Amino acid sequence: MGSLAYLLAATAGLTVVTVATRSSFFMLPARIDLPARVERALRYAPACALTAIICQGVFARDHQPYVSVHNNEMWAVLAAAVVFAKTRNMIAMMTVGMAVFTALRLSL
Amino acid sequence: MHRLATFKGLLPPIDRQAYHEGLRAMAPLGVAISVWGLVTGVAMVNSGLSIPMAILITLTVFAGSAQLAVLPLLATSAPLPIVWVTALLVNLRFVIFAAASRKSFVMLPWQQRMLAGYLNGDLGFALFSRRFADDPQRGTPEQWGYFYGGALVNWVAWMGSSIVGILLGGLAPTDWGLELGAYLALLAVVIPMVHRVPVAAGVLVTAAIAVATVHFPMRLGLLLAVLAGVAVAVGVESMRPEGQPHGVVAVASDIADEGEVM
Known part of the structure; x- marks a missing residue:
């Protein structure tokens, strides 16, 4: 586990990420829309990100694939x-x- | 007096009846939220975070899937930009939720919009968008009341159970393989998401590349795997557009209906 300063900086950034994503379109001017193309990419990113985290944790050991x-x-x-x-x-x-x-x- | 006025400045006018309706609508989901919070709390402490640090993260970050996803990164002191980008990728679904429900909030002062957005999690969004799907009016005290009723139950159930989980996690020995719990909890988020061909293709490609690139420096393989997976999912979708939801509201409710929590 990282140092206290590292963890505090990580936490501050993670809080900004939560606010920035959840409040995103509540804060932007009404004329800015979510383009269909971007929306499609956003749609798939969470499932892929979670999959990558699980697979690198479970199917690897000491930075090497472990299947x-x-x-x-x-x-x-x-x-x-x-x-x-x-x-x-x-x-x-x-x-x-x-x-x-x-x-x-x-x-x- | 002054403090009360400041606090009120953060909330829009709220219809009491709708507020109670929101409380009652979210209450049955409190059990599921609490199970999830408990698991997240235990996993945070078992990955090596101290109890005060885990409580601080819970109280501020307020995003269960992202908190669980960054645990293995924090435990190995991964570079901060990788930690933040990973959380951002996991949270991108909230951008779609915000775009889909903005019409009910855009007329409010900025601090009220920001607080409502911060509290707009998966379940709250799902209930809110279902309840007012056919309401021609946008941005009424009734809608805000319902939203805040649901948000309050969600916040209390999540924070209470997470903190209980953190305290319980401190009691258990760490060599039980309980860090596995974090991956199992994330599995419960991913599996309902994989219900169409494009996302299934994207997830498979991501899995293969993530494992093959696990030795890359600074966990860059993680980002590469996600970019490739998203590209494949978008490509597969464009090859077979029939049966896919279109438009931000349809896509948002499709995501929310997958039954994710937080």
Whole structure:
């Protein structure tokens, strides 16, 4: 974890990001519209950004790709994804993910 | 007296009945918001943030998905611009929400617009846009009252559960693989988003490139993967435009209907 100054600067910037995105079009003059082309790109950015974060965290170790049968987190996330896609139940999904991870960790 | 007047300056005129209607509409969602807040709070502390820092981030940043997404970056002291851009990308859906609901707020003084925007999360937007979809009038005390009723429930449920999660997270041992919890929570946000062919194509390309570029300096592979994924999604959509929502209001309600929280 970074230093106190780093974390405070990060937090200040993250707060600005929240205000800038949520209030964006509330603050802009009415004549400025969201062009259809930009709107389309904005539409897909959050899903892609979250996917990139999850994949770099789960399918990698020590800055190298780690797609292996020994990757416990990978199996946990895949199992949780199947459960959530079928049930849309967050608690069931987290329970299964954690259980798979713990079972694999203890069995090896 | 003076302080009360200043506080009132931040809020537009509010219709009491509509305010109570907003409270009642958001109340049933309080459980889902609280589960999500609890998970986010626990994940923040288990990624290595101190309890006071986690509470500060919760109280100021007020964006669950972005908070979870930047945790692995903060834990490895990633460059600040990468941290901010990642949060920006995750939050871009709010720009669409703001564009879709601006007509009800543009006539207010700037500080009232800014506060309303700050509080305009996924669920509040979804309820508000559904309730007033057919209302020909834009910007009435009834609409503002309903908005603030929902926003208050959302804020209280989110902050309360997040802080409980942060305090609980401080009690649990950190070697349980609980940092996995942050990725699982993000999974719950992404999966409902992937419900059409273009976004599915974009997400697959992003996943492959993100893993292949994980060794790039300064986490630049992350941004490269997102840019490529968005380009592919936009390209696939332009090849098969039928069945896609068009116009900012349709797109915004399509996103909100995916059932994201925060």
